[in-house]
Amino acid sequence: MKIAPNKLDVEDLEVQNFVKFKSKKRKLTGKQSVSQLISHAENASNPNAKFENPDLNILSKLGFLDELICGIKTGKEASVFLGRNSDGLVAVKMYTDLRVRSFRRDASYREGRFIGDARMEKAIKQGSEAGLDAHQILWVQEEFRQMQHLDGHGVVVPKAIAVQGISLVMEFIGDEHGNPAPRISDLKMERDEAQEAFRQSVRNLALIVGSGRVHGDYSTFNILWHNGKAVVIDFPQVLEFKHNPNARAFLERDIRSLCKSFQKQGVQAVEANVLREIRTA
Numbered sequence: 001m002k003i004a005p006n007k008l009d010v011e012d013l014e015v016q017n018f019v020k021f022k023s024k025k026r027k028l029t030g031k032q033s034v035s036q037l038i039s040h041a042e043n044a045s046n047p048n049a050k051f052e053n054p055d056l057n058i059l060s061k062l063g064f065l066d067e068l069i070c071g072i073k074t075g076k077e078a079s080v081f082l083g084r085n086s087d088g089l090v091a092v093k094m095y096t097d098l099r100v101r102s103f104r105r106d107a108s109y110r111e112g113r114f115i116g117d118a119r120m121e122k123a124i125k126q127g128s129e130a131g132l133d134a135h136q137i138l139w140v141q142e143e144f145r146q147m148q149h150l151d152g153h154g155v156v157v158p159k160a161i162a163v164q165g166i167s168l169v170m171e172f173i174g175d176e177h178g179n180p181a182p183r184i185s186d187l188k189m190e191r192d193e194a195q196e197a198f199r200q201s202v203r204n205l206a207l208i209v210g211s212g213r214v215h216g217d218y219s220t221f222n223i224l225w226h227n228g229k230a231v232v233i234d235f236p237q238v239l240e241f242k243h244n245p246n247a248r249a250f251l252e253r254d255i256r257s258l259c260k261s262f263q264k265q266g267v268q269a270v271e272a273n274v275l276r277e278i279r280t281a
Protein backbone atom coordinates (compact mmCIF):
# COMPACT_ATOMS: atom_id res chain seq x y z
CA MET A 1 0.00 0.00 0.00
CA LYS A 2 1.30 3.44 -0.88
CA ILE A 3 1.41 5.55 2.20
CA ALA A 4 2.15 9.20 1.84
CA PRO A 5 4.80 11.15 3.53
CA ASN A 6 6.30 10.81 6.92
CA LYS A 7 5.75 13.60 9.41
CA LEU A 8 8.39 15.91 8.07
CA ASP A 9 7.25 15.52 4.49
CA VAL A 10 3.73 16.22 5.56
CA GLU A 11 4.80 19.52 7.00
CA ASP A 12 6.63 20.40 3.78
CA LEU A 13 3.66 19.35 1.78
CA GLU A 14 1.46 21.48 3.94
CA VAL A 15 3.43 24.58 3.07
CA GLN A 16 3.55 23.69 -0.63
CA ASN A 17 -0.14 22.93 -0.69
CA PHE A 18 -0.94 26.14 1.00
CA VAL A 19 1.10 28.18 -1.44
CA LYS A 20 -0.49 26.40 -4.40
CA PHE A 21 -3.91 26.72 -2.92
CA LYS A 22 -3.52 30.41 -2.24
CA SER A 23 -2.37 31.15 -5.73
CA LYS A 24 -5.27 29.38 -7.39
CA LYS A 25 -8.20 31.40 -8.61
CA ARG A 26 -10.99 29.27 -7.35
CA LYS A 27 -14.65 29.02 -7.96
CA LEU A 28 -16.76 28.19 -4.96
CA THR A 29 -17.36 24.48 -4.83
CA GLY A 30 -20.24 22.99 -2.93
CA LYS A 31 -21.43 19.43 -3.35
CA GLN A 32 -19.99 17.80 -6.44
CA SER A 33 -20.85 14.61 -8.25
CA VAL A 34 -18.41 12.09 -9.74
CA SER A 35 -19.32 13.25 -13.22
CA GLN A 36 -18.46 16.85 -12.30
CA LEU A 37 -15.14 15.76 -10.87
CA ILE A 38 -13.86 13.59 -13.70
CA SER A 39 -12.52 15.08 -16.88
CA HIS A 40 -14.61 14.98 -20.02
CA ALA A 41 -12.04 14.93 -22.79
CA GLU A 42 -14.21 16.82 -25.27
CA ASN A 43 -14.29 20.04 -23.23
CA ALA A 44 -11.28 19.71 -20.95
CA SER A 45 -8.50 22.26 -21.22
CA ASN A 46 -6.00 19.45 -20.73
CA PRO A 47 -7.30 16.30 -22.44
CA ASN A 48 -4.70 14.19 -20.61
CA ALA A 49 -5.97 15.18 -17.20
CA LYS A 50 -8.14 12.56 -15.57
CA PHE A 51 -10.08 14.94 -13.37
CA GLU A 52 -11.59 18.40 -13.55
CA ASN A 53 -10.52 18.88 -9.97
CA PRO A 54 -6.88 19.97 -9.55
CA ASP A 55 -6.40 18.21 -6.20
CA LEU A 56 -7.51 14.93 -7.72
CA ASN A 57 -5.21 15.41 -10.71
CA ILE A 58 -2.22 15.82 -8.43
CA LEU A 59 -3.24 12.76 -6.42
CA SER A 60 -3.56 10.90 -9.71
CA LYS A 61 -0.11 12.00 -10.93
CA LEU A 62 1.38 10.83 -7.65
CA GLY A 63 -0.27 7.43 -8.11
CA PHE A 64 -2.67 7.70 -5.19
CA LEU A 65 -5.84 7.79 -7.28
CA ASP A 66 -6.50 6.30 -10.71
CA GLU A 67 -10.26 6.37 -10.85
CA LEU A 68 -13.28 7.78 -9.08
CA ILE A 69 -16.07 5.21 -9.12
CA CYS A 70 -19.09 6.57 -7.27
CA GLY A 71 -20.21 8.61 -4.31
CA ILE A 72 -20.43 6.93 -0.89
CA LYS A 73 -21.97 9.80 1.01
CA THR A 74 -22.57 13.47 0.42
CA GLY A 75 -22.77 15.66 3.47
CA LYS A 76 -22.95 19.38 4.14
CA GLU A 77 -19.27 19.63 4.96
CA ALA A 78 -17.68 16.83 3.00
CA SER A 79 -18.44 14.20 0.41
CA VAL A 80 -16.88 10.75 0.45
CA PHE A 81 -16.27 8.88 -2.81
CA LEU A 82 -15.19 5.40 -3.75
CA GLY A 83 -12.03 5.42 -5.82
CA ARG A 84 -9.33 3.08 -6.98
CA ASN A 85 -5.57 3.06 -7.35
CA SER A 86 -3.16 0.31 -8.33
CA ASP A 87 -3.40 -1.18 -4.83
CA GLY A 88 -7.19 -1.46 -4.91
CA LEU A 89 -10.17 0.48 -3.60
CA VAL A 90 -9.78 3.72 -1.64
CA ALA A 91 -12.12 6.25 -0.04
CA VAL A 92 -11.69 9.90 -1.07
CA LYS A 93 -13.02 12.54 1.30
CA MET A 94 -13.46 15.93 -0.32
CA TYR A 95 -14.40 18.95 1.71
CA THR A 96 -17.00 21.43 0.65
CA ASP A 97 -15.60 24.91 0.24
CA LEU A 98 -15.55 26.60 3.65
CA ARG A 99 -17.30 29.58 2.17
CA VAL A 100 -20.35 27.51 1.33
CA ARG A 101 -20.43 25.40 4.43
CA SER A 102 -21.34 26.16 7.98
CA PHE A 103 -18.85 26.74 10.73
CA ARG A 104 -20.40 23.99 12.76
CA ARG A 105 -17.20 22.99 14.42
CA ASP A 106 -15.20 25.96 15.21
CA ALA A 107 -13.52 28.33 17.59
CA SER A 108 -13.51 26.23 20.72
CA TYR A 109 -12.18 23.23 18.81
CA ARG A 110 -9.41 25.25 17.29
CA GLU A 111 -8.43 26.98 20.50
CA GLY A 112 -4.78 26.35 21.20
CA ARG A 113 -4.24 24.63 17.89
CA PHE A 114 -0.79 25.41 16.60
CA ILE A 115 -0.84 27.52 13.48
CA GLY A 116 2.74 28.69 13.61
CA ASP A 117 2.32 31.88 11.66
CA ALA A 118 1.11 34.92 13.55
CA ARG A 119 -0.15 36.73 10.45
CA MET A 120 -2.06 33.69 9.34
CA GLU A 121 -3.50 33.25 12.80
CA LYS A 122 -4.76 36.82 12.70
CA ALA A 123 -6.19 36.33 9.21
CA ILE A 124 -8.03 33.21 10.37
CA LYS A 125 -9.44 35.01 13.38
CA GLN A 126 -10.61 37.88 11.21
CA GLY A 127 -12.16 35.52 8.71
CA SER A 128 -10.42 37.18 5.77
CA GLU A 129 -10.16 35.47 2.38
CA ALA A 130 -6.53 34.37 2.94
CA GLY A 131 -7.53 33.30 6.42
CA LEU A 132 -10.31 31.14 5.09
CA ASP A 133 -7.97 29.45 2.65
CA ALA A 134 -5.48 28.78 5.41
CA HIS A 135 -8.21 27.59 7.71
CA GLN A 136 -9.50 25.18 5.11
CA ILE A 137 -6.15 23.65 4.30
CA LEU A 138 -5.33 23.33 7.98
CA TRP A 139 -8.58 21.56 8.62
CA VAL A 140 -7.89 18.82 6.09
CA GLN A 141 -4.19 18.53 6.90
CA GLU A 142 -5.21 18.20 10.50
CA GLU A 143 -7.55 15.32 9.75
CA PHE A 144 -4.75 13.53 7.87
CA ARG A 145 -2.25 14.10 10.63
CA GLN A 146 -4.60 13.04 13.39
CA MET A 147 -5.49 9.86 11.50
CA GLN A 148 -1.81 8.96 11.31
CA HIS A 149 -1.31 9.80 14.96
CA LEU A 150 -4.25 7.67 16.12
CA ASP A 151 -3.27 4.80 13.85
CA GLY A 152 0.19 4.91 15.41
CA HIS A 153 -1.43 4.56 18.84
CA GLY A 154 -3.42 1.47 17.95
CA VAL A 155 -6.82 3.11 17.43
CA VAL A 156 -8.73 1.24 14.70
CA VAL A 157 -9.07 3.86 11.93
CA PRO A 158 -8.82 3.78 8.12
CA LYS A 159 -5.18 4.15 7.01
CA ALA A 160 -4.48 7.71 5.88
CA ILE A 161 -2.94 7.43 2.40
CA ALA A 162 -2.51 10.94 0.99
CA VAL A 163 -3.75 14.49 1.29
CA GLN A 164 -3.84 17.22 -1.31
CA GLY A 165 -5.52 20.60 -0.92
CA ILE A 166 -8.92 19.82 0.53
CA SER A 167 -9.03 16.17 -0.58
CA LEU A 168 -7.95 13.21 1.48
CA VAL A 169 -7.36 9.64 0.29
CA MET A 170 -7.72 6.86 2.84
CA GLU A 171 -8.24 3.15 3.13
CA PHE A 172 -11.72 2.13 2.01
CA ILE A 173 -13.62 0.31 4.75
CA GLY A 174 -15.97 -2.08 3.03
CA ASP A 175 -16.05 -5.20 0.89
CA GLU A 176 -14.13 -5.96 -2.32
CA HIS A 177 -17.20 -5.07 -4.41
CA GLY A 178 -17.12 -1.50 -3.15
CA ASN A 179 -19.98 -1.74 -0.66
CA PRO A 180 -19.03 0.53 2.24
CA ALA A 181 -19.27 -0.77 5.79
CA PRO A 182 -22.35 0.57 7.60
CA ARG A 183 -22.15 3.02 10.44
CA ILE A 184 -23.19 1.43 13.71
CA SER A 185 -25.99 4.03 13.81
CA ASP A 186 -27.38 2.50 10.58
CA LEU A 187 -27.69 -0.97 12.11
CA LYS A 188 -30.07 -2.70 14.44
CA MET A 189 -27.61 -4.99 16.16
CA GLU A 190 -28.25 -8.17 18.09
CA ARG A 191 -27.55 -7.84 21.81
CA ASP A 192 -24.20 -9.63 21.83
CA GLU A 193 -22.96 -7.86 18.74
CA ALA A 194 -24.00 -4.46 20.11
CA GLN A 195 -22.23 -5.25 23.38
CA GLU A 196 -19.07 -6.20 21.50
CA ALA A 197 -19.26 -3.05 19.31
CA PHE A 198 -19.59 -0.95 22.46
CA ARG A 199 -16.65 -2.71 24.13
CA GLN A 200 -14.45 -2.01 21.11
CA SER A 201 -15.67 1.59 20.88
CA VAL A 202 -14.78 2.22 24.52
CA ARG A 203 -11.37 0.64 23.94
CA ASN A 204 -10.80 2.89 20.92
CA LEU A 205 -11.87 5.88 22.99
CA ALA A 206 -9.41 4.90 25.74
CA LEU A 207 -6.62 4.65 23.15
CA ILE A 208 -7.55 8.04 21.70
CA VAL A 209 -7.45 9.63 25.15
CA GLY A 210 -4.27 7.73 26.03
CA SER A 211 -2.65 9.31 22.98
CA GLY A 212 -3.51 12.79 24.30
CA ARG A 213 -6.45 13.43 22.00
CA VAL A 214 -10.22 13.88 22.08
CA HIS A 215 -12.20 12.85 19.00
CA GLY A 216 -14.70 15.68 19.37
CA ASP A 217 -17.60 13.98 17.55
CA TYR A 218 -17.61 10.47 18.95
CA SER A 219 -20.77 8.45 18.55
CA THR A 220 -22.12 5.53 16.50
CA PHE A 221 -22.51 8.02 13.61
CA ASN A 222 -18.73 8.06 13.26
CA ILE A 223 -18.00 4.39 13.92
CA LEU A 224 -18.22 1.87 11.08
CA TRP A 225 -18.86 -1.82 11.72
CA HIS A 226 -16.76 -3.94 9.43
CA ASN A 227 -16.26 -7.71 9.78
CA GLY A 228 -16.86 -7.56 13.51
CA LYS A 229 -14.55 -4.56 13.98
CA ALA A 230 -15.44 -1.05 15.13
CA VAL A 231 -13.59 1.41 12.89
CA VAL A 232 -13.51 5.06 13.97
CA ILE A 233 -13.80 7.77 11.27
CA ASP A 234 -14.14 11.57 10.84
CA PHE A 235 -11.26 13.42 12.49
CA PRO A 236 -10.96 17.08 11.43
CA GLN A 237 -12.16 18.30 14.82
CA VAL A 238 -9.82 16.10 16.91
CA LEU A 239 -8.25 18.13 19.70
CA GLU A 240 -5.28 17.80 21.98
CA PHE A 241 -5.35 17.93 25.76
CA LYS A 242 -1.99 19.65 25.74
CA HIS A 243 -3.19 22.65 23.78
CA ASN A 244 -6.91 22.96 24.18
CA PRO A 245 -8.42 24.13 27.48
CA ASN A 246 -11.83 22.83 26.36
CA ALA A 247 -10.60 19.27 25.77
CA ARG A 248 -11.98 17.91 29.03
CA ALA A 249 -15.47 19.26 28.28
CA PHE A 250 -15.34 17.80 24.77
CA LEU A 251 -14.31 14.42 26.18
CA GLU A 252 -17.28 14.46 28.54
CA ARG A 253 -19.52 15.27 25.61
CA ASP A 254 -17.97 12.43 23.56
CA ILE A 255 -18.63 9.96 26.37
CA ARG A 256 -22.21 11.20 26.65
CA SER A 257 -22.91 10.86 22.93
CA LEU A 258 -21.20 7.49 22.75
CA CYS A 259 -23.38 6.15 25.58
CA LYS A 260 -26.59 7.69 24.26
CA SER A 261 -26.02 6.33 20.78
CA PHE A 262 -25.27 2.84 22.12
CA GLN A 263 -28.30 2.90 24.38
CA LYS A 264 -30.31 3.04 21.14
CA GLN A 265 -28.72 -0.32 20.32
CA GLY A 266 -30.00 -1.73 23.61
CA VAL A 267 -26.64 -1.54 25.37
CA GLN A 268 -26.63 -0.48 29.02
CA ALA A 269 -24.00 2.14 28.42
CA VAL A 270 -23.14 4.06 31.58
CA GLU A 271 -21.06 7.22 31.35
CA ALA A 272 -19.37 6.78 34.73
CA ASN A 273 -18.22 3.27 33.78
CA VAL A 274 -16.77 4.49 30.51
CA LEU A 275 -14.88 7.23 32.32
CA ARG A 276 -13.53 4.69 34.81
CA GLU A 277 -12.41 2.38 32.02
CA ILE A 278 -10.63 5.21 30.28
CA ARG A 279 -8.85 6.18 33.48
CA THR A 280 -7.65 2.66 34.20
CA ALA A 281 -6.63 1.89 30.59
Ligand SMILES: Nc1ncnc2c1ncn2[C@@H]1O[C@H](COP(=O)(O)OP(=O)(O)O)[C@@H](O)[C@H]1O
Pocket (backbone or CB within 6 Å): 072, 073, 074, 075, 076, 077, 078, 079, 080, 091, 093, 158, 170, 171, 172, 173, 174, 180, 181, 183, 221, 222, 233, 234, 235
Ligand atom coordinates in the same frame (compact mmCIF):
# COMPACT_ATOMS: atom_id res chain seq x y z
N1 LIG B 1 -12.81 5.13 4.87
C1 LIG B 1 -14.10 5.00 4.61
N2 LIG B 1 -14.58 3.85 4.06
C2 LIG B 1 -15.90 3.71 3.81
N3 LIG B 1 -16.82 4.65 4.06
C3 LIG B 1 -16.42 5.81 4.59
C4 LIG B 1 -15.05 6.05 4.91
N4 LIG B 1 -14.93 7.28 5.45
C5 LIG B 1 -16.18 7.79 5.47
N5 LIG B 1 -17.08 6.93 4.96
C6 LIG B 1 -18.54 7.16 4.81
O1 LIG B 1 -18.76 8.52 4.53
C7 LIG B 1 -19.55 9.12 5.56
C8 LIG B 1 -19.08 10.54 5.85
O2 LIG B 1 -17.75 10.53 6.31
P1 LIG B 1 -17.30 11.36 7.58
O3 LIG B 1 -15.81 11.27 7.63
O4 LIG B 1 -18.05 10.91 8.78
O5 LIG B 1 -17.68 12.86 7.17
P2 LIG B 1 -18.86 13.85 7.63
O6 LIG B 1 -19.64 13.21 8.74
O7 LIG B 1 -18.14 15.08 8.07
O8 LIG B 1 -19.67 14.06 6.40
C9 LIG B 1 -19.44 8.19 6.75
O9 LIG B 1 -20.57 8.25 7.57
C10 LIG B 1 -19.29 6.84 6.10
O10 LIG B 1 -20.58 6.34 5.75
Ligand SMILES: [Mg+2]
Pocket (backbone or CB within 6 Å): 221, 222, 233, 234
Ligand atom coordinates in the same frame (compact mmCIF):
# COMPACT_ATOMS: atom_id res chain seq x y z
MG1 LIG C 1 -19.23 11.86 10.19
